[in-house]
Amino acid sequence: MTTIKSEPQSVLILGAGSDIAFACAGLWAKEGKHILLAGRNTSELDRRAADLKVRYQASVSVHLFDARKFDSHETFYQSLPYRPDIVLCAFGYLGDQAKACHDFEEALNIMESNYTGAVSILNIVAADMIQRKSGGIIGISSVAGERGRMSNYHYGSAKAGFTAYLSGLRNRLAHEGLRVMTVKPGFVRTRMTEGLPLPAPLTATAEKAGKDIVQAWKKKKDVLYTLWMWKWVMWIIRNIPEFVFKKLKL
Amino acid sequence: MIQKIGNWGNYPVMDCDVEEYSPSVIHSNVPQIPRGMGRSYGDASLGAKVVSMLRLNCMLDFNPETGVLWAESGVTLSEILEVFVPRGFFLPVTPGTRFVSLGGAVAADVHGKNHHKEGSFCDHVEYIDLQVEDGRILRCSRIENAEWFDLTRGGMGLTGIILRVALRLKKIETSWIKQINIKVRNFEELCSLFEAHQGSTYSVAWVDCLAKGKKAGRGIFMIGEHASLSEIRQEGITQPFTSLKKKGLSIPFFLPEIILNNFTIRVFNFLYYHKQLKRKRVFLTPYEPYFYPLDSIFHWNRVYGKRGFVQYQFVLPFEGGAEAMQDILETIARRGFASFLTVLKTFGPQEGLLAFPMEGYTLALDFPVSPELFPFLTELDQKVQQAGGRIYLAKDARMSPEVFASTYGEKLSTFQKILARLLPGKSFQSALSQRLQLIQS
Numbered sequence: 001m002t003t004i005k006s007e008p009q010s011v012l013i014l015g016a017g018s019d020i021a022f023a024c025a026g027l028w029a030k031e032g033k034h035i036l037l038a039g040r041n042t043s044e045l046d047r048r049a050a051d052l053k054v055r056y057q058a059s060v061s062v063h064l065f066d067a068r069k070f071d072s073h074e075t076f077y078q079s080l081p082y083r084p085d086i087v088l089c090a091f092g093y094l095g096d097q098a099k100a101c102h103d104f105e106e107a108l109n110i111m112e113s114n115y116t117g118a119v120s121i122l123n124i125v126a127a128d129m130i131q132r133k134s135g136g137i138i139g140i141s142s143v144a145g146e147r148g149r150m151s152n153y154h155y156g157s158a159k160a161g162f163t164a165y166l167s168g169l170r171n172r173l174a175h176e177g178l179r180v181m182t183v184k185p186g187f188v189r190t191r192m193t194e195g196l197p198l199p200a201p202l203t204a205t206a207e208k209a210g211k212d213i214v215q216a217w218k219k220k221k222d223v224l225y226t227l228w229m230w231k232w233v234m235w236i237i238r239n240i241p242e243f244v245f246k247k248l249k250l
Numbered sequence: 251m252i253q254k255i256g257n258w259g260n261y262p263v264m265d266c267d268v269e270e271y272s273p274s275v276i277h278s279n280v281p282q283i284p285r286g287m288g289r290s291y292g293d294a295s296l297g298a299k300v301v302s303m304l305r306l307n308c309m310l311d312f313n314p315e316t317g318v319l320w321a322e323s324g325v326t327l328s329e330i331l332e333v334f335v336p337r338g339f340f341l342p343v344t345p346g347t348r349f350v351s352l353g354g355a356v357a358a359d360v361h362g363k364n365h366h367k368e369g370s371f372c373d374h375v376e377y378i379d380l381q382v383e384d385g386r387i388l389r390c391s392r393i394e395n396a397e398w399f400d401l402t403r404g405g406m407g408l409t410g411i412i413l414r415v416a417l418r419l420k421k422i423e424t425s426w427i428k429q430i431n432i433k434v435r436n437f438e439e440l441c442s443l444f445e446a447h448q449g450s451t452y453s454v455a456w457v458d459c460l461a462k463g464k465k466a467g468r469g470i471f472m473i474g475e476h477a478s479l480s481e482i483r484q485e486g487i488t489q490p491f492t493s494l495k496k497k498g499l500s501i502p503f504f505l506p507e508i509i510l511n512n513f514t515i516r517v518f519n520f521l522y523y524h525k526q527l528k529r530k531r532v533f534l535t536p537y538e539p540y541f542y543p544l545d546s547i548f549h550w551n552r553v554y555g556k557r558g559f560v561q562y563q564f565v566l567p568f569e570g571g572a573e574a575m576q577d578i579l580e581t582i583a584r585r586g587f588a589s590f591l592t593v594l595k596t597f598g599p600q601e602g603l604l605a606f607p608m609e610g611y612t613l614a615l616d617f618p619v620s621p622e623l624f625p626f627l628t629e630l631d632q633k634v635q636q637a638g639g640r641i642y643l644a645k646d647a648r649m650s651p652e653v654f655a656s657t658y659g660e661k662l663s664t665f666q667k668i669l670a671r672l673l674p675g676k677s678f679q680s681a682l683s684q685r686l687q688l689i690q691s
Contacts, residue, residue: 051310054333
């Protein structure tokens with residue numbers, strides 16, 4: 001622990017290959033924060049790190065992180081050059097619902113990438129932040145976690161678990177004076193949704209989602225829906241009686 | 251995904267299978283064409299299969315000593331300005347819109363108001379990374395893979411996929427432009443001003459295309475220089491670098507075709523010409539309205555209505571060019587084909603096998619699409635051809651293969667020969683290359 005330097009204003013982005021995460025990274029880099037990009041594909045992250053350095057003259061480093069390799073998480077976190085002030089947990093995997101129904105490997109991948117992996121790393125992060133008495137956590141969950149639907153209930157159930165985890169963590173850390181923000185993006189035009197026909201008025205760009213997240217964190221929000229109308233869309237979806245809901249093709 | 255797309259002129263619009271770039275896209279079994287921002291006017295970045303390069307949008311390295319920026323081809327010129335103007339660097343060459351990609355700027359070897367003095371875009375490109383049809387990525391410069399470099403600059407995307415570009419930016423003291431506007435009464439006066447101001451970095455003229463007879467070619471001649479620190483201080487300006495305006499007007503939908511007609515354009519031209527009362531006006535202006543007057547109105551192309559518009563830009567050699575230009579201007583005015591924006595400038599010499607610029611006068615016109623327009627443009631083609639000129643591919647949507655072959659001449663044959671040797675698979679084809687029979691079977 002003693003080898004870790006404590007610097008103000010650093011952000012660790014887990015799953016920095018995601019488009020939303022990268023949009024956030026750009027905004028924070030512009031503010032002069034140190035950026036730690038972590039993910040599986042480090043050559044892709046190197047490319048993005050270079051971009052942040054050229055555009056914002058930011059200090060950026062790249063770290064190998066695999067959400068599904070739970071055993072590696074402790075070492076990963078201890079070997080970071082800074083203790084992050086903000087941790088953005090942005091990794092996730094939409095997966096293939098049809099495949100997951102009969103191939104448990106795919107189902108497990110979805111569960112570990114969206115839930116178990118996040119619990120593993122955020123437990124480590126939370127313990128450190130409690131000890132330091134500083135830091136904050138942002139978790140990118142999904143509106144899909146609010147009610148299981150036939151089209152993606154493996155993904156949805158894993159995100160539901162993650163949403164519940166974040167809410168519990170927020171409750172716990174609130175007593176320590178630390179913050180946790182849950183982000184529930186609706187449709188966002190990213191690589192994860194490439195090729196899907198999404199309704200334009202409900203679909204945000206990754207840049208818009210990133211801007212919303214960075215602003216909401218400043219405004220000390222607990223839960224953020226992006227775009228904002230998803231809050232009301234989901235309110236309706238949650239309140240459809242089950243005997244009706246089960247017959248819908250959603 | 252099959253999408254109906256058009257370029258900036260909204261003519262033509264066609265069904266294209268659009269895919270985002272990934273390294274494996276090269277192994278497609280149908281010919282493809284890379285596409286950036288879709289700001290060419292005609293059919294240059296349309297085709298059966300279109301590869302969008304916009305995801306390749308990282309800036310990879312910048313050397314403040316040399317000013318060389320190494321960036322991916324989907325980065326736009328606007329992003330470059332946003333990042334580097336505050337640090338005292340400017341684009342060495344810029345077209346009339348900043349919403350073009352680096353890859354597109356190389357593929358069309360675009361020019362700006364400083365061509366007569368500083369050449370085209372690719373004259374400031376040090377090297378590029380090009381993915382060729384067998385999947386290899388080649389570093390191409392004037393020294394390394396020089397043949398590929400020659401073919402790719404201005405090669406309209408037909409040689410491969412431009413992945414990264416090293417562009418040498420220009421050092422500036424301020425982002426202000428010292429502009430001089432001179433009102434001119436006719437074409438003769440305009441020509442003598444271009445000649446007298448050859449030394450100016452930037453020069454361009456707006457022409458009232460509907461003025462006839464003695465007034466034909468009347469307009470406003472505009473020259474510009476990057477203002478120095480002391481020049482802006484004299485005017486009481488303390489901020490050397492202005493930032494780009496993010497928000498502007500937007501045309502939210504296609505306007506009815508009727509809006510731009512002979513009468514409204516005549517009124518606009520009258521007002522624009524008489525707005526400046528004095529013969530000569532000298533003033534300082536931020537770079538944005540000087541270089542990108544139309545970029546402040548997003549989707550300005552929708553003003554022309556759903557049918558779209560055609561840009562017609564040609565160049566005529568100096569020798570005999572002035573007379574031919576005057577003849578063309580008079581023909582346009584007489585026949586009443588009103589062009590909303592008519593811009594004249596001069597070019598210097600230009601390298602490149604498919605290069606559009608040559609030493610001479612260039613005129614850019616835009617006409618709303620109408621059934622009568624096409625036969626009329628064919629008539630203009632004849633005049634351009636006779637005067638030894640040629641038409642700009644990045645703006646063309648309708649030229650015939652015969653006119654193209656005869657006006658691009660010998661250099662075109664050389665281009666075609668080398669292309670056939672380097673790309674036996676003919677993997678890159680666009681609607682433009684097919685229309686002009688650019689790639690020989």
